[in-house]
Amino acid sequence: MIFSTLEHILTHISFSVVSIVITIHFLTLFLLVDEVVGLYDSSKKGMIVTFFCITGLLVTRWIYSGHFPLSDLYESLIFLSWGFSLIHMVSYLKFKKRKNNLSAITAPSAIFTQGFATSGLLTKMHQSAILAPALQSQWLMMHVSMMVLGYAALLCGSLLSVALLVITFRKAIKIIGENNNFSFSFGKIQYMNERSNVLLNTYFLSSKNYYRYQLTQQLDRWSYRIISLGFIFLTIGILSGAVWANEAWGSYWNWDPKETWAFITWTIFAIYFHTRTNTNLEGVNSALVASMGFLIIWICYFGVNLLGIGLHSYGSFTLN
């Protein structure tokens, strides 16, 4: 009993903290608040709190149910939001010197996945359930956790690529049309503050284009790195899944919908890497491929479960 209350508390805390963080981001973005630094500090702390809350939530569930918390859709969604906050923590800790704006991507993702998980659609699954016989294996920990972490990283990276595309084609899309240098948030503020004295004699670029260029470069590089990480996790996940399938179902690869879509995801991101090798296609084209990858990951993770068929059917749920 105490565990379930603890779970409840942790869920609520993490959810509220993340919403506060996002609100802060929106404030800095749209209202151009002057004490950017102060608010930014608190948003950083907020993400740390979220990370620990979700970790606590997962550990509690693990202890309470006796099995690794990845047996159905609810638990894997919580794990996915944990993955997002983990990515944020890692990048925050590793790149402390530079202003790290990844939380603009990870925070909303974490909140959306967690919000969906705790929403009314999946209330049946909130209780820790008994593990089905097929899932009682050591491979559960390795395969599923690798896959979900891979999804988290790839989603993050593809969102960054989408951001890159949006910024590049901003004029075409006409999202925010004003000539305001602050309109696209984060990195630009820093650049203005630190580098205002040196810039203007770069060749044939106006200062606004220059900032946008810098930003897109940064986004490009970050998305490349995060997608690489996610790709490694995805590969390990697929390979361990194949080995587990051999133990449990008799063959390494059964062309199950979930397996097939995981392979399609893998292929799309392999295409992403291959487009980056050629400098002509780098930048916008690879971002296009990564954006496609975003949709495909959601189909793979979620859409296949809606079908409810195949060997992975314990990940499914019915809307009631």
Next chain:
Amino acid sequence: METLLNPSKTPNLFIPKTHLFKPYFLHSNFNPQPHSSFNRRPLSITITCKVKTSQGRKNDGKNISKKIVLTDSAPELSNEEIKAKPKGGGKAWGVIKKFPKRVLAILSNLPLAIGEMFTVAGLMALGTAIDQGESPEYYFQKYPEENPIFGFFTWRWVLTLGFDHMFSSPVFLGTLILLGTSLMACTYTTQIPLVKVARRWSFLQSADSIRKQEFSDTLPQASVSDLGVILMGAGYEVFLKGPSLYAFKGLAGRFAPIGVHLAMLLIMAGGTLSATGSFRGSVTVPQGLNFVMGDVLGPTGFLSTPTEAFNTEVHVNKFYMDYYDSGEVSQFHTDLSLFDMNGKEVMRKTLSVNDPLRYGGITIYQTDWSFSALQILKDGEGPFNLAMAPLTINGDKKLFGTFLPVGDTDSSNVKGISMLARDLQSIVLYDKQGKFAGVRRPNSKLPIEIDGTKIVIVDAIGSSGLDLKIWALQDGTTVIVGGKTNRAKAEFPDEMNRLLDQVPEIVESSISKKPDNIGG
């Protein structure tokens, strides 16, 4: 990220109005830092060194190795020339030799490879959207000609292109083979030479050629050997020849793409081998009965040859399930004994879901279970075995039922007692009117009285669903197909024979059949 202000590439790529494809980068006057997008760790050296980054076809950006070439004086020029392939023989061979070269050149084209990968992905997606392995009538119904999807997609498309068995259809396999050949071609033509390039010590001897590199700087009053030491500390491999220095880093990154592509080729080869040379079968066996392996295994491809182990007889000693306290199933267990042709027991093992039995190249998996028969005593007579039939309900849960007629069995409207069970633990009984009468646990010996008939549930006999697989080709020896079948039903009372003829079911699998779902 950016420690220097100056852009290292032309910004042309990111001005929105311009076209997406831009030519290679233009040299700028600035001597900017080396391609930031190509480094993992930006060079912080600002002394006399040049950095040459080589760009390959299938290179990940971060795997580029960096070479630093250094000189003090200006001796004679030396050229470095890398040839992708050794030149052919005499003139007569020239034309013939050109053909494979051209083919290779076409195959290792990167956009072609990307296109192939997209095609494979698209076909796989289509394969999940279209239901696989159904009978043609299903496709006639689902994709009718009168009302085609998207205006043109009818069952003709599905059946002629082989989309009903997409993952073994010629279209799909052909694309995979093409991708495989592209992989091989690319590895041969670009990546192996890249390794050679990376390893070759290419000393640049003249100051001019060094200054032409992407990054260059001049440091007066410095010594080459000092630089060498610093570079070694930074992790470079340094080669010093007279006044010339050459250093590089990141050789391991050259091997990575080759390794990955070779691994993928191996996987594809293994998959092809197993698809053409293995056996597979599945069988549902009630506890107490047996079967011979050779009976149930069918070949999947044209290279499959059976082995000696096919003569083994498998006997199901016991099938039971473990339960959690809540009543849900925790694990399925099947206790099997294997006998060879002489009747000697060669192996005995209890299988469970993630724990298969391996013997002589054959592996037996526990995949499914079903309820075979219910043994009851009626009014003290019996025991009778009533076969349980599966009832279809929505979802994964299974339900089995059987029926015990009471009274006049020859009349057209037979009334009787029905018994339903979800698992082997409890049987629910209903009387002649269909009203709920009671629940009994097998082996409890507690009688229940329904409409004047006393029923005692003695035992619930489950049957275990097993899946068998055998891998690879082995030396074929002649096989004696076992003459023993599962028709050992004569032990049971005759009047129940017609019911028991349904048990066990032997399900011969076809090539495209998937193993049974592991339901609960």
